[in-house]
Amino acid sequence: MKYYVMNLGCQMNQADSERIQSVFSQMGLERTDVESEAKVLGIVACSVRQKAIDRVYSKIHEWNLRKNEENLITFVSGCILPADEEKFSDRFDLVFSIDELTSVPDRFRQYGVVTPLAQFEGEVQAPPAPTARDRLGISSLAPFWKVTPTYSSPFEAFVPIQNGCDKFCSFCAVPYTRGREVSRTSADILAEVQALVDKGYTSITLLGQNVNSYGLDRKGDELRFAQLLEEVGKLGERTGARFWTYFTSPHPRDMNTDVLETMARYPVLAKQVHLPLQSGDDHVLIRMNRNHSMDRYRSLVADVRRVLPTATLFTDIIVGFTGETDEQFENTRKALGEFQYQMAYIAQYSPRPGAASARWDDDVPADVKRGRLEALNDLLRQTSLAYNRSLLGRTVPVLVTKADRKSGYLSGHTEGKVTVRFPSDDPSLVGTFVNLTMESAVPFSLEGRLAAPPTGTS
Amino acid sequence: MGASSAEVRVLSNRPVGPGCFVLTFERAGISFRTGQYLSLGIPGQREQREYSIYSGEGDPQLSVLVREVPEGLVSRRLAKLVPGDGLHVDGPFGYFTPDTALKSGGPLLFLATGTGISPFHSMVQTHPHLNYTLLHGVRTCAELALEEDFLGENLVACVSREDGAAYRGRITDRLKDLTVPPESHAFLCGNCDMIYEAFDVLRGFGIPSDRISTEVYF
Numbered sequence: 001m002k003y004y005v006m007n008l009g010c011q012m013n014q015a016d017s018e019r020i021q022s023v024f025s026q027m028g029l030e031r032t033d034v035e036s037e038a039k040v041l042g043i044v045a046c047s048v049r050q051k052a053i054d055r056v057y058s059k060i061h062e063w064n065l066r067k068n069e070e071n072l073i074t075f076v077s078g079c080i081l082p083a084d085e086e087k088f089s090d091r092f093d094l095v096f097s098i099d100e101l102t103s104v105p106d107r108f109r110q111y112g113v114v115t116p117l118a119q120f121e122g123e124v125q126a127p128p129a130p131t132a133r134d135r136l137g138i139s140s141l142a143p144f145w146k147v148t149p150t151y152s153s154p155f156e157a158f159v160p161i162q163n164g165c166d167k168f169c170s171f172c173a174v175p176y177t178r179g180r181e182v183s184r185t186s187a188d189i190l191a192e193v194q195a196l197v198d199k200g201y202t203s204i205t206l207l208g209q210n211v212n213s214y215g216l217d218r219k220g221d222e223l224r225f226a227q228l229l230e231e232v233g234k235l236g237e238r239t240g241a242r243f244w245t246y247f248t249s250p251h252p253r254d255m256n257t258d259v260l261e262t263m264a265r266y267p268v269l270a271k272q273v274h275l276p277l278q279s280g281d282d283h284v285l286i287r288m289n290r291n292h293s294m295d296r297y298r299s300l301v302a303d304v305r306r307v308l309p310t311a312t313l314f315t316d317i318i319v320g321f322t323g324e325t326d327e328q329f330e331n332t333r334k335a336l337g338e339f340q341y342q343m344a345y346i347a348q349y350s351p352r353p354g355a356a357s358a359r360w361d362d363d364v365p366a367d368v369k370r371g372r373l374e375a376l377n378d379l380l381r382q383t384s385l386a387y388n389r390s391l392l393g394r395t396v397p398v399l400v401t402k403a404d405r406k407s408g409y410l411s412g413h414t415e416g417k418v419t420v421r422f423p424s425d426d427p428s429l430v431g432t433f434v435n436l437t438m439e440s441a442v443p444f445s446l447e448g449r450l451a452a453p454p455t456g457t458s
Numbered sequence: 459m460g461a462s463s464a465e466v467r468v469l470s471n472r473p474v475g476p477g478c479f480v481l482t483f484e485r486a487g488i489s490f491r492t493g494q495y496l497s498l499g500i501p502g503q504r505e506q507r508e509y510s511i512y513s514g515e516g517d518p519q520l521s522v523l524v525r526e527v528p529e530g531l532v533s534r535r536l537a538k539l540v541p542g543d544g545l546h547v548d549g550p551f552g553y554f555t556p557d558t559a560l561k562s563g564g565p566l567l568f569l570a571t572g573t574g575i576s577p578f579h580s581m582v583q584t585h586p587h588l589n590y591t592l593l594h595g596v597r598t599c600a601e602l603a604l605e606e607d608f609l610g611e612n613l614v615a616c617v618s619r620e621d622g623a624a625y626r627g628r629i630t631d632r633l634k635d636l637t638v639p640p641e642s643h644a645f646l647c648g649n650c651d652m653i654y655e656a657f658d659v660l661r662g663f664g665i666p667s668d669r670i671s672t673e674v675y676f
Contacts, residue, residue, distance in 0.1 A: 085504075166551050181461070359676070
């Protein structure tokens with residue numbers, strides 16, 4: 001029996017999906033990317049985005065029509081708001097949160113399906129149904145984190161270190177979809193990183209909603225985030241392996257120089273910092289409940305420049321947040337110029353069901369939002385181009401990630417995650433490091449040529 | 459201090475002023491820092507809302523101050539709770555804590571509108587000898603009942619829509635008349651408009667933003 005999983009969310013949802021695939025494989029199911037040939041159909045959803053939820057309803061309607069012709073089992077998991085969970089229960093055969101993943105084999109058996117999964121008596125132990133207390137605790141997530149994921153890439157992996165969020169930003173529903181911050185055990189994380197390094201993975205991203213508050217929920221029992229990075233750094237030194245470790249996303253509230261200084265000490269800790277700004281205006285930051293001021297953010301960026309002078313700086317920005325005035329937007333525009341980001345993920349505000357701000361008027365007109373987005377993108381193109389031009393003529397290591405859209409080219413990214421393409425038709429380079437001399441620059445990407453033979457993965 | 463989750467029993471539900479009540483419930487081993495908040499809901503129901511803790515760190519039970527919102531999904535249900543009823547509690551959460559201010563010294567200036575007075579009650583309850591000035595803004599004198607658990611002369615009531623209190627007007631107007639030493643720590647809690655305006659006034663007084671803490675009530 002084949003299964004098909006559609007991932008509608010972010011990197012966290014991808015990490016969820018990789019563990020779901022492992023459980024299904026252990027149950028004897030075979031993965032397919034062809035939806036029409038699957039009998040088990042599921043979605044790893046992101047109900048913090050309305051568009052993603054709309055797609056869930058559209059897809060389940062289609063699958064339920066198919067059920068008139070054939071026997072199918074449908075499921076949905078991932079980040080689901082309580083209100084959506086109730087509605088999904090009427091449409092999907094199974095609705096489960098990630099902390100319930102290891103109970104999925106039992107729940108499938110209850111369908112009486114006569115397939116390998118019906119006989120499955122494998123290693124995944126079904127825990128008792130989580131209680132309200134368990135839903136927030138390490139105890140309920142531990143079995144999920146113990147599942148070895150089926151990584152979707154042979155060289156790039158996402159390692160969840162934490163689940164949930166306690167920050168309650170007013171625009172975000174994550175605390176209501178994934179629960180409160182729970183840190184995975186340091187031992188589990190380091191074991192997964194070690195296993196990836198042993199397999200030759202060259203890019204490892206530590207994932208969490210607020211990675212730098214890692215361990216704060218379990219003070220004294222687990223490492224702090226800087227200590228966790230230190231252990232990854234030491235692992236790199238001990239093995240001599242060459243890989244880049246990233247993390248996303250940190251919250252400015254919990255960022256500190258310990259993290260930056262640790263990054264500076266170890267070459268396997270990539271010199272790239274993603275520091276969400278969201279807005280460059282103190283009033284908007286208050287309304288967003290970000291719990292930091294622009295002065296605090298400015299001080300953090302100064303720390304990044306001082307401790308990690310070669311690091312690239314990425315950010316997230318929301319334009320047109322409820323009540324954002326022209327003057328407040330102008331402060332964000334100035335901040336974008338001041339901090340000279342290499343990349344910014346800029347979004348027009350849209351209310352997310354379940355978030356506090358969804359109860360407020362979405363009062364910035366769509367055309368104003370669009371204009372603000374374009375203004376920031378114009379500025380970002382300039383700052384990105386200025387940085388990329390500063391690399392011209394230099395030879396830098398690049399991790400090759402895929403065949404480029406341009407025929408006869410491969411593409412990858414620098415340690416700072418700037419995209420580079422170069423002429424090569426050697427697919428064996430994908431997943432390895434090469435040295436490229438940068439020859440031309442445009443906003444958001446560079447083009448180079450091979451400067452030396454590939455250096456391999458270790 | 460990590461967040462925990464518990465189902466507890468309500469111990470009392472005491473009205474304080476129009477549409478407001480202090481809900482007191484079992485502590486269930488939850489430890490918190492004064493100024494933090496809890497997420498509350500009715501057991502078996504999915505909606506939860508966040509409320510600042512009203513009780514002190516050393517109190518044997520937990521309390522929150524709630525304003526019943528006519529269209530509210532949670533506050534209306536909380537208003538109906540009686541002793542013995544169940545309550546779902548997650549937390550504590552938040553950073554609106556005076557720890558740094560207490561360590562570094564300096565006068566404390568508290569500004570609250572409406573039920574935004576709640577975390578300051580917790581702070582005063584926890585630190586009875588705290589040196590603070592609290593400006594509390596309400597629209598009508600009836601809402602001054604929210605102040606009934608405060609003692610002493612540190613509290614300045616500001617009523618914006620009628621006479622009868624120490625000050626007639628908005629608390630931001632009262633703030634502008636104060637002499638605020640630049641080494642002060644300011645804590646602002648309540649509606650967003652007050653916080654915006656007070657933030658700017660305080661910045662104008664030379665208070666750096668890292669000594670201005672805010673907690674917006676949505």
